[in-house]
Amino acid sequence: MENIKVPEEFKVLISNRDKRYVRQCSIDCVVFGFAQNQMKVLLVQWKYLDKWTLPGGFIHQDEPIDQAANRILKERTGLEKLYLKQFATFGDPHRSRSKDMQQMLDAMGIFLPEDNWLFERFISIGYLALVNFDRVTPNTDLLSSVCGWHNLSEIPDLMFDHTHIIQTALGTLRKQLYTEPVGKYLLPEKFTMPELQKLYETILGEPLDRRNFAKKISSMSSVKRLKERKSGGAHRAPYLYTFI
Amino acid sequence: MENIKVPEEFKVLISNRDKRYVRQCSIDCVVFGFAQNQMKVLLVQWKYLDKWTLPGGFIHQDEPIDQAANRILKERTGLEKLYLKQFATFGDPHRSRSKDMQQMLDAMGIFLPEDNWLFERFISIGYLALVNFDRVTPNTDLLSSVCGWHNLSEIPDLMFDHTHIIQTALGTLRKQLYTEPVGKYLLPEKFTMPELQKLYETILGEPLDRRNFAKKISSMSSVKRLKERKSGGAHRAPYLYTFI
DNA sequence: CCAAAAGTGTTATTTGTACACCCATGC
DNA sequence: GCATGGGTGTACAAATAACACTTTTGG
Numbered sequence: 001m002e003n004i005k006v007p008e009e010f011k012v013l014i015s016n017r018d019k020r021y022v023r024q025c026s027i028d029c030v031v032f033g034f035a036q037n038q039m040k041v042l043l044v045q046w047k048y049l050d051k052w053t054l055p056g057g058f059i060h061q062d063e064p065i066d067q068a069a070n071r072i073l074k075e076r077t078g079l080e081k082l083y084l085k086q087f088a089t090f091g092d093p094h095r096s097r098s099k100d101m102q103q104m105l106d107a108m109g110i111f112l113p114e115d116n117w118l119f120e121r122f123i124s125i126g127y128l129a130l131v132n133f134d135r136v137t138p139n140t141d142l143l144s145s146v147c148g149w150h151n152l153s154e155i156p157d158l159m160f161d162h163t164h165i166i167q168t169a170l171g172t173l174r175k176q177l178y179t180e181p182v183g184k185y186l187l188p189e190k191f192t193m194p195e196l197q198k199l200y201e202t203i204l205g206e207p208l209d210r211r212n213f214a215k216k217i218s219s220m221s222s223v224k225r226l227k228e229r230k231s232g233g234a235h236r237a238p239y240l241y242t243f244i
Numbered sequence: 245m246e247n248i249k250v251p252e253e254f255k256v257l258i259s260n261r262d263k264r265y266v267r268q269c270s271i272d273c274v275v276f277g278f279a280q281n282q283m284k285v286l287l288v289q290w291k292y293l294d295k296w297t298l299p300g301g302f303i304h305q306d307e308p309i310d311q312a313a314n315r316i317l318k319e320r321t322g323l324e325k326l327y328l329k330q331f332a333t334f335g336d337p338h339r340s341r342s343k344d345m346q347q348m349l350d351a352m353g354i355f356l357p358e359d360n361w362l363f364e365r366f367i368s369i370g371y372l373a374l375v376n377f378d379r380v381t382p383n384t385d386l387l388s389s390v391c392g393w394h395n396l397s398e399i400p401d402l403m404f405d406h407t408h409i410i411q412t413a414l415g416t417l418r419k420q421l422y423t424e425p426v427g428k429y430l431l432p433e434k435f436t437m438p439e440l441q442k443l444y445e446t447i448l449g450e451p452l453d454r455r456n457f458a459k460k461i462s463s464m465s466s467v468k469r470l471k472e473r474k475s476g477g478a479h480r481a482p483y484l485y486t487f488i
Numbered sequence: 489c490c491a492a493a494a495g496t497g498t499t500a501t502t503t504g505t506a507c508a509c510c511c512a513t514g515c
Numbered sequence: 516g517c518a519t520g521g522g523t524g525t526a527c528a529a530a531t532a533a534c535a536c537t538t539t540t541g542g
Contacts (some may be wrong), residue, residue, distance in 0.1 A: 023267035025367050061365060065335030087334045089369050091309030121305060123269050125333050125367075194494070198538095211496070212532065235493040236539035270500065438521070455523070463503095479520040480512035 002072040020085035023060040023117070026124045027069050028056040028090075028162065030169035031077065034186040037112035038151045040133060041166060042076065043158070049124050051100070054162045055147065056124070069127040076147055078137040083130040083185040087163075087172040091123040095161040104159075128169045130185035173203060181222050184243040192230050192238040193217065217241075262479040265302040267361070270368045271313050272300040272334075272406065274413035275321065276396075277377035278430040281448050283396035284377060285410060286320065290403075291389045292351040295344070298406045299391065300368070319355075320391055322381040327374040327429040331416040332409075335367040339405040372413045372431035379392050417447060428487040436474050436482040437461065461485075 031042035043052045049198065057072040059065055069084055098119045105112060112118060138147040150156065155166065182203070183196050197213050217223050224244050229237035275286035287296045301316040303309055313328055342363045349356060361465060382391040394400065399410065420426065426447070427440045441457045461467050468488050473481035 022365060022367060025269060059335070059367070062337050064337060065333070065367065068335075086333060089309070089330060091312075091369065093301070093306050093308060121266060123266060123303070123309065123369075125335065192494090209534085210494080210533075211534085214495080218530090233493090234541050235491085236495075238494055436521090453505075453507085456520085457506085458522080460504090477520090478514050479518090480522075482521055 001011075011220060019051075020060055022061060024120050024122055026056055026058055026122045027065065027072060028054045028124045028165055029069060029073055029076075029084075029127045029129055030054060030087075030166050031073065031129040031131055031136075032152075032169075032173065032186065033131050033136065033149060034199050034202070035149070035215060036131040037198055038153070040149040041149065041152050041155065042136070043140060043150050043156070044076070044140075044144045045148075046104055046159075047143055047145045048109075049104050050062060051104070051159045052150075052162075053159045054165060065125055067097050069125075069129075073127075073129055075141065076139055077131060078139065079131060080136060083180075083182075086125060087128045087166050088126045089123060090126060090161060090165060092161065093121050095124070096122045097160055100159045107230050124165075126169065128172055130173075132185065132188060134188065177203060178216075181220075181243055183203050184222070190226065190230075190240040190242050192240060194238060196241065264304055266305060268364050268366055270300055270302055270366045271309065271310075271316060271371060272368045272409055273317055273320075273328075273371045273373055274298060274331075274410055275317065275373040275375055275380075276417065277375050277380065277393060277431065278443050278446070279377040279393070281442055281446060284393040285399065286380070286397050287392065287394050287400070287402070288320070288384075288388045289390035290348055291387055292353075293348050295348070295403045296394075296400050296406075297403045298409060311368055313369075313373075317371075317373055319385065319399060320383055321375060322383065323375060323379060327424075327426075329372050330369060331372045332370045332412050333367060334370060334405060334409060334461055335341045336405065337365050339368070340366045341404055344403045346376060351441040368409075370409050370413065374417075374426060376430065376432060377422075378432065414447075421447060422460075425464075425487055428466070432472075434470065434472070434486050436484060438482060440485065 019031065029042075033040040033042070039092075042055055044055050045052050055072065055076045059068040063071070066073075066084070066086070066093060069086075070082075073082060073084065074080055101118055105118070133149070137147070140147050152170070153164075155163065157163075158166075173182070177200060183191065183199055187195060193214050194210075196217060197208055197210065200213070201208055218225075222243050223241055226240045227240060228240045230240055231237050247250070273286075277284040277286070286299055288299050289296050299316060299320045301312065301319075303312040310328070310330070313330075314324075314326075317326060317328065318324055345362055349362070350454075376395070380393075384391050396414070399407065401407075402410075409411070417426070421444060427435065427443055430443060431439060437453075437458050440461060441452060441454065444457070446451055462469070466487050468486055470484045470486060472484045474484055475481050
């Protein structure tokens with residue numbers, strides 16, 4: 001373990017937590033993207049450990065929680081503005097599983113007293129984000145070796161209760177499908193009706209009728225058909241649409 | 245102020261907070277009841293102060309948050325089982341308004357250092373409860389002089405952001421009106437169709453058509469019409485219904 | 489000209505909404 | 516017998532669901 005180099009500033013942070021952060025509260029973000037006809041979730045892999053988590057962080061003492069979630073995701077995705085909504089708060093006392101935390105610290109060669117704040121119970125506020133896949137530049141930080149997309153259907157083993165958090169977020173997204181313009185955030189500015197339909201089918205996990213879907217979407221005032229068509233593909237060129 | 249008698253155990257609790265509770269996290273409950281054709285909200289008035297708040301409390305370190313909310317409400321209402329759902333988490337850094345807290349302590353003749361935990365920022369998890377008005381026995385505790393029902397339309401000035409929390413809870417309740425069997429929790433076991441309709445109209449704040457309402461409710465499999473009618477009232481005796 | 493995808497319209501069913509008359513009861 | 520509230524049905528409109536053919540394009 002001696003050859004592992006843990007950044008000094010990290011050691012300071014975790015061994016002597018400063019008072020900048022709200023105690024025992026954290027934020028976990030489920031960032032959904034859509035690409036290659038798959039729903040994607042942004043995950044972070046921890047250095048010195050082969051485990052993944054959701055991107056998350058802590059809340060500054062003077063910071064609104066929505067703003068904290070935005071800050072955390074700006075660091076991870078490079079995006080300043082994105083669809084971001086609180087969807088649930090997770091407060092099982094065993095959700096943080098200090099064993100996972102211990103394992104991570106062991107892997108880094110860091111040994112902390114039992115009363116260190118990292119072993120405290122955390123209550124986590126879950127945020128659901130929708131982003132345009134192509135605009136995201138996943139960023140690592142001091143503690144993470146990889147930050148990247150995973151297919152929602154092939155999520156690796158996650159630490160803590162993060163699998164459960166993703167499932168809850170997906171349920172929330174499904175409920176909101178026809179009340180929030182999810183395509184506006186998940187698709188590029190211009191998109192075709194079949195692309196939008198595929199997005200809906202992927203989120204719902206079931207096929208939809210093309211004609212009824214087009215009718216339903218066309219009745220939404222926020223979706224506008226452009227004069228252009230998407231050229232380049234094989235077969236008949238589909239119209240492009242955009243959200244106003 | 246010298247003649248105010250503050251319980252000794254309370255002084256111990258607030259001046260030297262024990263480690264039983266999760267730091268900087270609290271729970272606030274919006275308890276809705278229905279009586280006299282009015283929506284009611286349970287509020288607590290603080291001793292030595294003329295201000296009201298929602299019933300709330302803190303979370304034990306080893307306690308799931310849903311269980312904490314249940315414990316808090318059992319103390320306040322006497323009810324073990326009630327409809328109780330997390331609906332949002334409130335995390336504005338100024339929501340707890342330490343000025344309110346200071347005023348309360350001043351009124352009690354208690355002077356605490358600035359770094360006392362009571363002046364910390366609190367992030368509060370909002371719970372929405374639906375209860376049968378008649379089954380509730382509102383209870384006071386060490387710190388509260390009154391715990392009682394208020395008409396939702398005549399809520400007094402509340403401390404902190406509790407007015408906002410109630411508004412958010414009401415919005416949540418309205419959205420859930422036709423997906424959750426709210427009558428099951430807000431009305432007595434047996435009720436009439438006009439009573440149920442009045443409940444819905446009160447929550448929505450708008451009149452509904454009698455025939456269409458009855459049709460809609462009758463199509464729900466969870467509502468059953470009994471053979472009995474409600475006797476005693478003037479005019480034609482209405483049928484009784486119940487949730488299965 | 490053929491395969492593959494995109495565009496479009498009609499019908500039947502269900503759901504929602506508007507609306508009026510008769511019935512039971514207490515006074 | 517009348518005022519009040521409770522029970523019920525029908526007709527129209529809107530939304531939903533099922534379903535098939537034609538057009539465009541590349542190869």
